[in-house]
Amino acid sequence: MTNPDWLEAAAEHSARVPGMLGSVFAWFRDLEEISVEALANKLDCTVETLHWVSLCRKPEGAAFSEHVNQIAEHFGVDAFELTGLLRDMEVAAGLRAQQDSPVEPEERGVLMAARDRPRTPENKP
Numbered sequence: 001m002t003n004p005d006w007l008e009a010a011a012e013h014s015a016r017v018p019g020m021l022g023s024v025f026a027w028f029r030d031l032e033e034i035s036v037e038a039l040a041n042k043l044d045c046t047v048e049t050l051h052w053v054s055l056c057r058k059p060e061g062a063a064f065s066e067h068v069n070q071i072a073e074h075f076g077v078d079a080f081e082l083t084g085l086l087r088d089m090e091v092a093a094g095l096r097a098q099q100d101s102p103v104e105p106e107e108r109g110v111l112m113a114a115r116d117r118p119r120t121p122e123n124k125p
Helices: 007-014 021-032 036-042 047-054 061-075 079-100
Strands: none
Touching: 007 021, 007 047, 021 036, 021 047, 021 079, 036 047, 047 061, 061 079
8 A cells, every 4th residue: 555645744734733643753853853764763663654643643641551552553653662752752741831830940849859868957958
């Protein structure tokens, strides 16, 4: 089966549609400074398959794992790599939201590094 002529254009369009895997892939490629070919290699698929996957909605919520597995099975991509990529981008989105928040840094709930000893006046930063 040959791929339709419109596939690449549709995948490029999905990069601008929030909620589509194409937008997640485009953002990942920008952050990692990698090509479409390198991303396809990471997911163990062809560029054409990556274009098809780009047209899927982004898995979210309680059915996240089920949806990732369905996508991976249907298109033959690496489910482990796809899950890792999506989780990494969720973390990046959370960090971006914190940076864009008008809330003061002390109120953002930023995680602090663990301490080996309790704070005392001698070891306060």
